[in-house]
Amino acid sequence: MSVKLSRRDFIKSGVGLSASAMLAGGTNFLDAGQVGRRMVVISSSNGLKATEKAMELLNQGSDALDAVIAGVNIVEDDPNDHSVGYGGLPNEEGVVELDASVMHGPTHNAGAVASLRKIKNPSKVARLVMERTAHVLLVGKGALKFAKAHGFKEENLLTDKAREIWLRRKEQLSDSDFWYPPKSETLSSELCSYVSSYGTINCCALDVNGNLSGVTTTSGYFYKIPGRVGDSPIIGAGLYVDNDIGAAGSTGLGEANLLTCASFMVVEFMRRGNSPEEACLKALERIGQKAKLWPGRSDENGFPRFGLNFYAINKKGEYGAACMWKGAHFAVHDGKENKLMDSAYLFKRK
Numbered sequence: 001m002s003v004k005l006s007r008r009d010f011i012k013s014g015v016g017l018s019a020s021a022m023l024a025g026g027t028n029f030l031d032a033g034q035v036g037r038r039m040v041v042i043s044s045s046n047g048l049k050a051t052e053k054a055m056e057l058l059n060q061g062s063d064a065l066d067a068v069i070a071g072v073n074i075v076e077d078d079p080n081d082h083s084v085g086y087g088g089l090p091n092e093e094g095v096v097e098l099d100a101s102v103m104h105g106p107t108h109n110a111g112a113v114a115s116l117r118k119i120k121n122p123s124k125v126a127r128l129v130m131e132r133t134a135h136v137l138l139v140g141k142g143a144l145k146f147a148k149a150h151g152f153k154e155e156n157l158l159t160d161k162a163r164e165i166w167l168r169r170k171e172q173l174s175d176s177d178f179w180y181p182p183k184s185e186t187l188s189s190e191l192c193s194y195v196s197s198y199g200t201i202n203c204c205a206l207d208v209n210g211n212l213s214g215v216t217t218t219s220g221y222f223y224k225i226p227g228r229v230g231d232s233p234i235i236g237a238g239l240y241v242d243n244d245i246g247a248a249g250s251t252g253l254g255e256a257n258l259l260t261c262a263s264f265m266v267v268e269f270m271r272r273g274n275s276p277e278e279a280c281l282k283a284l285e286r287i288g289q290k291a292k293l294w295p296g297r298s299d300e301n302g303f304p305r306f307g308l309n310f311y312a313i314n315k316k317g318e319y320g321a322a323c324m325w326k327g328a329h330f331a332v333h334d335g336k337e338n339k340l341m342d343s344a345y346l347f348k349r350k
């Protein structure tokens with residue numbers, strides 16, 4: 001793989017931050033007009049509608065958790081987002097399994113569900129786990145029973161399009177099974193682009209009372225082994241909020257994040273005084289170092305082969321995002337404007 005390193009500058013800079021942060025344009029601050037309101041919503045790049053909805057609710061005085069859950073529900077309900085909720089891409093058996101977590105800053109409480117089938121809004125179920133049980137995480141059949149006890153209706157989450165994408169993957173998997181390869185002329189390039197795709201939405205907000213909350217919700221990896229749980233429902237990995245400091249969440253290779261508890265790490269870097277963007281970059285740097293130890297997840301030169309993104313807000317309303325490899329974006333509503341921005345990055349390919 002051909003890479004042009006921002007990493008060398010990164011390491012030379014000692015603490016490793018100034019060079020990389022400069023490459024991506026530095027930290028984003030609220031401008032003077034926003035101080036006092038300082039409401040912010042940040043999300044992964046598929047979350048522009050979520051940030052818009054969440055800010056609408058924040059402007060009405062909503063708690064940050066209500067706002068971000070209402071925001072991501074739009075994406076969970078959207079059949080055209082194949083990475084979350086209804087229309088999400090299924091596991092290798094063609095079954096959609098969803099993971100989600102929520103964390104509420106003011107009460108430092110959290111709830112999560114993993115491998116949840118047939119319920120299209122796992123974020124709402126995660127919230128009920130937090131509010132209506134003494135537990136934090138429910139999985140599989142137990143999570144489904146719990147959701148049904150709260151009146152959620154079972155639905156088929158596999159849309160025709162997601163099924164076609166799954167079928168194509170299955171048909172092209174092996175030359176030595178009984179499935180013929182897909183007829184290429186029947187496949188649109190859109191379907192082809194989904195064959196190895198994945199995705200998630202993370203959304204965090206700071207509300208008018210200065211409280212932070214976040215949510216992460218996903219259908220996880222396409223064609224995952226049934227029962228696989230990613231980082232999204234694991235507090236500290238896919239999401240972490242400390243109401244005194246900041247909130248952070250993640251999308252990308254969940255396993256890399258599970259092995260490093262990196263959303264927690266991002267918040268801890270903010271606690272030490274790093275800006276949100278610097279904190280995201282520092283966590284990525286740490287993960288990049290560990291990736292060298294993971295066979296198959298780094299190349300012959302030790303560079304990670306995977307994508308990973310972090311999104312963060314601090315208590316002051318500063319926000320930032322960073323990705324492992326240049327090219328990712330994030331959505332943010334800063335109280336004035338709802339927009340997509342370039343994420344800072346650790347490495348860039350030539």
Ligand code: ASP
Binds near residue numbers: 221252
């Ligand atoms: N982090 C998610 C997972 O590992 C996938 C993604 O964000 O693309 O399940």
